[in-house]
Amino acid sequence: MESMLIANRIPFYVHNRGFGGLYPGMQVSLYNVQRVMVPVAYAEASIELFGVFREGHQESFVCAKLGVRDRLRGVAEVLLGGWAVPFRYRKFLPANDESDRP
Numbered sequence: 314m315e316s317m318l319i320a321n322r323i324p325f326y327v328h329n330r331g332f333g334g335l336y337p338g339m340q341v342s343l344y345n346v347q348r349v350m351v352p353v354a355y356a357e358a359s360i361e362l363f364g365v366f367r368e369g370h371q372e373s374f375v376c377a378k379l380g381v382r383d384r385l386r387g388v389a390e391v392l393l394g395g396w397a398v399p400f401r402y403r404k405f406l407p408a409n410d411e412s413d414r415p
Contacts, residue, residue, distance in 0.1 A: 314349055317362055323355045 318325045328348040340346050351359045379387070
């Protein structure tokens with residue numbers, strides 16, 4: 314996508330370019346998802362340019378309510394997996410200063 318924008322002299326910015334590749338796996342919006350952004354003046358030209366990539370995604374995405382089974386699965390993943398929510402397992406003790414010694 315970047316090469317196509319450069320070839321057509323369209324200015325762009327890639328949000329999370331370097332950081333987005335550091336943590337592969339679960340994609341969290343505004344954390345590790347990379348987004349290509351162009352100025353509003355170039356939006357129509359960019360949409361036409363990337364029409365090839367959008368051919369398979371013509372339908373709009375509809376956010377549907379999760380069913381009971383999906384909700385239970387989500388709760389089970391959080392409780393049993395724990396990988397989706399990082400916790401601090403080790404507590405750091407304060408450093409022993411020489412002034413604390415008798």
